[in-house]
Amino acid sequence: MLKPFRLLRPGTVAEAGEELERHDDAAAIYAGGAELLLLMRQGLLQPEYLIDIKHIPELHGIRRENGGISIGAAVTHWDLERDGEIRKHYPLLAEAESHVGNIRVRNQGTLGGNLCFADPHADPATPLLVLDAEVELGSTRGSRVMPLDDFLLGMYETALEPGEILARVRVEPLPPGWGVAYQRIERFFRPTLNAAVAARSGGNVVNEVRMAVGCVGPRAVRLPDLEGRIRGLTVEDAVEAIRGARELLEEVLMPVDDLLGSAAYKLDITVVALERALRTSMMGGMGD
Template sequence: MRLPPFTLHRPRELGELLELLARYGDDAAVYMGGTELLLIMKLGFAEPGHLVDAKSIPELGELHVSADRLAIGAGVTHRRIERHHDVQRALPVLVDLERRIANVRVRNAGTLGGNLCFAEPHSDPATLLTALDAEVELAGPAGRRRLAVADFILGALSTALDPGEVLTHVHVPVPGPDTLVGYERIVFTERPAATVAVVRGPAGARVVVGALGPRPMRVPHAEMRLVEDDIDAAVEATSSAVADTDTEPGADYRAHLAGVLLRRAWSAATANALSVPGAAAPTKQG
């Protein structure tokens, strides 16, 4: 399979990139790792006349880890996150997730930002980052803005990026020691069949189910039950939420799986917490 013809642009600065996007409009696509973009182009699902390579813009290649947040430039590959010691210390669950994405070749080339922009419904990071209340930073003709990942991914292969806008950074809050974070996935073919992320901290809880709908789905009922430390009820609420939205054959199994994954993510989260001195311990385990 060949790629349709296009012109490759390699801006050195963000301003230049935005100018190119403005100039070519719908005929341009931002190109990072290319692991998703080039594939859909080969398959004939997209045919942009201009690819704007954002990898050489220094700002987009930065990865900062501070006490309370990760700032991950849009050009940062899965590999760099996976092998970054500070990220490992700050948010091991993200490193663990990154390590399992696709295969080593995709992780070497693909970026976290690109993954979010592609909005593939089976994306692992989208599920976890939604649960972590992560934000994306966007730059466009109207300036910069920030959006919660939950508001950024609108549906299957659909994001809130405006015309001419580019994702520059992913900002991930680093959970404090009093917060539990867990992530589980189950894979039957190449992409995950179901994913679940759970976060439980002083401010509340997040339960997010991925791969079972067009976009990661928060489950508020399960979150409420988790706040009450009732994991059994949270599992049930998660399964019900999936059963309510999934109308395809086999929905009951997927609903059940989502519950199983939540329970496993929760036990992993609590197990991790128990192994970290001073971290929160659950009052009741499922």
């Protein structure tokens, strides 16, 4: 059962930051509540104040900005999955969003809540790493921008400082001629593993490639070393290089045993998922 709490409704990001500073550990940011209310019902978290950020206009909207797109932290998975601009120019993200949990979770949960909770078994971070996403954090001190890669520190751990909230996520489209693919293996609604790949082919050669894997270890990880190893190879040689990269993958992904699978199993399917995603993206993938 939920313990009583006070609901605060700031009108701006700075006001939300002010409430966070004022109430410190006694307060929690409340967006969709998909994760937060579960923790509260289980008694794992008992904040005296919930800072409801859903009514802050700055946290809404999917806007075109400087050739890219800016997504408000309070935009839901469902909105992202259906948005025409996202589907057309960021199909990797739209595809990943369409797999989140179930329709109730997608309707309730926000992109910001997902990234801030930093559950390793999540979908959006993996494609966003391939798209070189940046996050904008706001507080009473103003705002700062950092790569998503620096924001995700580990299991349930982010670079948010006290008094800060995630305001927006920025992504630029891939240059023309890239194919993309998203692979996901799931259990109990949650992904056991996901892999996102973007590649530009030159005939049968991997001219450009970006790869990320999520859910295997503490956080989603971009794979620059593996990308370097396969750039310039034919698809078949690239697949062989992925198969031979088990040691590298183990080192960077830090796979863990959990209810969704053993570390060894996750490493095995990482190789298969990357191979499949690379082949699909090299054939043109899911979008432009």
